[in-house]
Amino acid sequence: MTILGSQHDLPAFRQEIRAWLADVVPADWKARMVRASNEEYIAFQRWWMAERGKVGLAVPHWPVEYGGAGLTLRHLIVIADEMARADAPQARLFIISLIHLPGTLFPHGTEAQKRRFLAGVAKGDVWCQGFSEPNSGSDLASLRTRAVRDGDHYVIDGQKIWSSNSMYADWCILLTRTDPDAQKHRGITYFIMDMRSPGVEVRPIRQANGRSEFGEIFLTNVRIPAENMIGRENNGWRVAQATLASERGVIAFEGAERQRYEIESFYRRALESDAAWLRDDQLRREFVGLLAEMQAGRRLLRRVLEESESPEASASVLPSIVKLSATVLRQRICSFMTRIAGIEGQEFAMLSEEPFGSPMFDFLSSFSGTIAGGTNEIQRNIVAERGLGMPRV
């Protein structure tokens, strides 16, 4: 019986995945990844993607016609749960490839674009996103990277920032300004850019946690064939909404499921070692309070996923509410862990993955949640204005 072969029997499907993970995930992968070089990390990520592909789980949620397995939401929840339970690697390098690219191409791409670029993902192409600019963060629509038509190409000049894994990317989904005179949302065009094009330069950005997950992309006279435009010229803002909506909950869901196992095993170890904080009224209560919020957050994420399949999903502010609650909770959990770790927890330990055990690393990393992907301040605007109908003045 294969994994996909058992998809009509959910418990069997779960068992197959569990067995496969027990077999395929190297017991020492996390230890190996601690302080691994960038090259080793990339190689490992590609290996993992290939392994997933062998059992049909490279792009399990895509339609069968584009190489996916066409699995349902319930299957995806099972996969995420089992991956988390097994502490399997995450496909961090492929987030844009797996989520944002199809989320954009399915509604807005041409058939040729879908066939060409989606096939590449299953083969391990790494994609990045070129949206934010140094002066266009929260105010994304003010972006100024120029695209000028030149025959059957567009010529791009400008600068992008906060582009995850752009240092390793093969392709980029790129927002540019084609009409500088139009109202700011109206002059934007969406492209697919080959990251190996002449004139593309990427510099890594070092974060507070010591790692460089993001890059800054400098674009000088970069030529993109017009056929790599997604949607129509000057209609890129609308296409970008699909990209932004595509990540609704999915990434957060995986993170929350992993957090559950991390917290649970942390607690089990504390109990076994009779940790002092368990006997401290304040700290013990704080912990169970965080646990209650964590469970509520996991339920909320399930609601976002359910909702994402409904036609009204685009009007919902639930994803913003979930981002607000989940990222702040994550920060509070990491802060709690830092506090109970005492002076030992201040020891420097930079990791390529984020398990508990180095609470300061996790705490510092948690700001990526509260700031990236639309700051929490922007999410509050969205919740108040779109969700609660409070006026924009």
Added chain:
Amino acid sequence: MTILGSQHDLPAFRQEIRAWLADVVPADWKARMVRASNEEYIAFQRWWMAERGKVGLAVPHWPVEYGGAGLTLRHLIVIADEMARADAPQARLFIISLIHLPGTLFPHGTEAQKRRFLAGVAKGDVWCQGFSEPNSGSDLASLRTRAVRDGDHYVIDGQKIWSSNSMYADWCILLTRTDPDAQKHRGITYFIMDMRSPGVEVRPIRQANGRSEFGEIFLTNVRIPAENMIGRENNGWRVAQATLASERGVIAFEGAERQRYEIESFYRRALESDAAWLRDDQLRREFVGLLAEMQAGRRLLRRVLEESESPEASASVLPSIVKLSATVLRQRICSFMTRIAGIEGQEFAMLSEEPFGSPMFDFLSSFSGTIAGGTNEIQRNIVAERGLGMPRV
């Protein structure tokens, strides 16, 4: 030796006050005031003012020429401290009389106004303030109560709200609009109004704590002699700034000193009775944390008082910072008391004074601090814009 006679020897001054308070404050006054009728409360307040007057402490901070004792800030701190230590009554009914009226008249009143109205205060006149209106709260300058000149009088029509003790007041310091066409801060005129004038009607406003400390004032064709205008016509906004500045810290200071003794005696009783919360890590730590903030707050208030004697006082946002920290701290302290009081603390107990012991009454009363006198939201605007130089956009 009299109290005022010992003013040049601060420790002796303190001893004299302590002795006088031990003598004059009825041991049972608080018990009597619990559920006293309004009339009894007013009579008691007037009695207390008269007693203070007998020893020269009715208006101790005023210049000697207007009937005051011309005492320094250090003397006022001693008086407040001793009053708090003795748990003496507060002169709640006379706050506008003692603070706001002189704070306005000294810089802006005519000599005749000062002689006439300040003398009344020492004799027990109760003043109220007619500033806010139902539609002009935070946006005070938008007030619409009209004053129209008619010979040597002005005729007033409109409505005022949140006027403390206006039900019992003899006089009112009143803001009106004399020029409805001017920019909103420029058409305002400041008057002294006899609360017994025909056309003045006061209705008490019931608060969440069950008491009615504030009144709503309805003004219909009320005639005020032009000589009772303070400052020039249409210059009332500037005069009002002096009124608002006058309360800087003084009232809060007295409250904070009393809170200190209340908390301290609460703690002493808890220790004597070996209260369970003292053995609870969370609650015990919460308490000492609040205590640390309380001490810091008392020091901050001393700084506001010191600063109020300097010429740069009007530019300082320290009073706003103190209001923000002290009122929120008060609310948190009352909330803590409510929590540790358990189900017993939910018993209804409406008091004319605010000691600890009925934590829910105190908790509900605490919102008067965070909302009245310029909401904390308005204070945050002031701190950010005037204190931190963040732009108004």
Added chain:
Amino acid sequence: MTTNETASLLDQDTLDALREGVAGVLAEQSGSSAVHAFIDGKNALGRELWDRAAALGWLGVGIPEQYGGLGLGCHGLAILHNELGRAAAPGPYVSTLSAAQAIVECGSEAVRTAWLPRIASGEIGAAVPAVPGGPGLEWSGAGVSGTMRCLGDPDAAFVLAPAGDSWVIVELAGTDVSAVPVWDRTRDLIDIGLSDAKPSAVLTDRQGVTDALLRAMALAAAADSRGGARSITERTIDYMKTRQQFGQPIAGFQALKHRAADLATKLAVMDEMVAHAVHKTATGDPDADVWVSLAKAEATETFVFVATDCVQLHGGVGFTWDYDPQVFLKRARLNEMLVMANPALRDRAAAGLAAATRAGRSALELGL
């Protein structure tokens, strides 16, 4: 809760109909001005609502059908308490319905048959200890004696109280019952004094009844808080849309918008905490009480936080007697104090979690 959770247990349509029915009646009968008038002693809303609730079967919502109830279990109870909280509706629902649940769970067949139909019909209301985990009544050969502070109407027909190794049902007619005025005027506390009173029924297993009653009351307080917090937030945002200052509705000020967004976020989390506790209880999860305890602690504190901020967001009128925030704030504070102090509830949850973990169980499973 998600549809999945309840589909297998109860007919979701029935629950939806219950919610709509209760919400409709309360919207009509227990609006803001009716509740304010009740608080000021100007109408008999409490009594009228009770009669209506009895007529519509609400009082039997958690009681099995064979005892005259609707058999909708804790899902149904959560819906009812949530809507009562939304309306800040007056009445002894938490005490009566929680006593009924304890009898359902722990009463003998004879006790259930004797008492549950009378509760379901609205004939009798119950009082229960406001904080059930405390010491019980004295029980000698002559009867039960002692005093106890209870949640319930002054005219409650009976009290369910711990005595010796059991819990007893004592009828209150003719006994010493005195009302304890509380800040939340939509509910009543009473002091009961008994002297050699004869129990009308006995529920053995003191711990079992204590647990059942704690669970029912905790879920009730949590659901009531959830409804109340959402309701006062909605009312506050509506007010902010109409209140004008500086030439615009105050709902347009960004600092206030961000606070409102934070309230909405808290409400969403609270929804799921309560739903999680209900789901675990309904499915008989061995660790249900971990989540029930936490749901009560978190939901009541969130209600206090939300209501406190709603007073402040109203500005001047927020702390007047005549506006809604104070009604909800007082209800929140009473909820917070009922059942068991929240620090103790969190300790209880921690103990349960430790026991589950030591037994090799994960208390964190959610299912799909």
Added chain:
Amino acid sequence: MTTNETASLLDQDTLDALREGVAGVLAEQSGSSAVHAFIDGKNALGRELWDRAAALGWLGVGIPEQYGGLGLGCHGLAILHNELGRAAAPGPYVSTLSAAQAIVECGSEAVRTAWLPRIASGEIGAAVPAVPGGPGLEWSGAGVSGTMRCLGDPDAAFVLAPAGDSWVIVELAGTDVSAVPVWDRTRDLIDIGLSDAKPSAVLTDRQGVTDALLRAMALAAAADSRGGARSITERTIDYMKTRQQFGQPIAGFQALKHRAADLATKLAVMDEMVAHAVHKTATGDPDADVWVSLAKAEATETFVFVATDCVQLHGGVGFTWDYDPQVFLKRARLNEMLVMANPALRDRAAAGLAAATRAGRSALELGL
């Protein structure tokens, strides 16, 4: 602190001159880019600053004049640590200056004469246990042995460590000292391993030295946190005034203004907490340690809160390595963990408060 408090104790002008002098040197030498370069190993700021501090007498600020210091006591120390915190200046100031204070308070005349002038001159730096309340070294006839995690430079000349019933000074040349890399790169932790090392000096009265060292370190951590919190807030507000989004500086957005106002309020409270602890210590108040303990707990947590919000208020650049917020956030977290865990410090304060109250003293007197 108020002018009154210090006037009687020290010359306020001297303290003001110290503050200006330290602030001026640090502004010139330890600006943002110099600190970032130091963190990245591109300059020797730590060493250079130490030499400058020695030359200017900062290292003797709290040491009496007869031992080569400036004799400015804990007022002077608070000013120095506050300014070092403002600049996020690198160096082993907390360990060295706190060790000196313990020697001032508890050392015999011979010990003081031998060690204090060498500290004041900058000749030797000290290491002290990062959390001094823990178990000490073993002390046998052959010497002291054991391992200890300390605050201090890897090239610290000596460690002040508890051993048996005393504290000992052990010179570290030739012993096993290993650097412990920490997130805050402006300070160093080291692990010290001693094997039958001969103490160069002994301070008897284990508890007395422990208390003196805890007091000095707590005041240092509190003052450092106060300076750091104010500094990162000011830098953040400056950034917000220049950063444009939606056609305006983000400092103009009301939601952010209100958060900045709340930070300013916290800073004002923090100022007074630290000043209160300094004042009580300087005046030899019997309950000084109550306020020192609370000041350390509150100030370090406020610093963490403030620095966390400053990361967030910066937006994207806030969590980059190249901007300032992370430098201060890491320094805040290390401060928080130093000396003693904050919950334990609050317990210590509570115990002190109870003792004072039982002895009939009020710990809350402020004076004028």
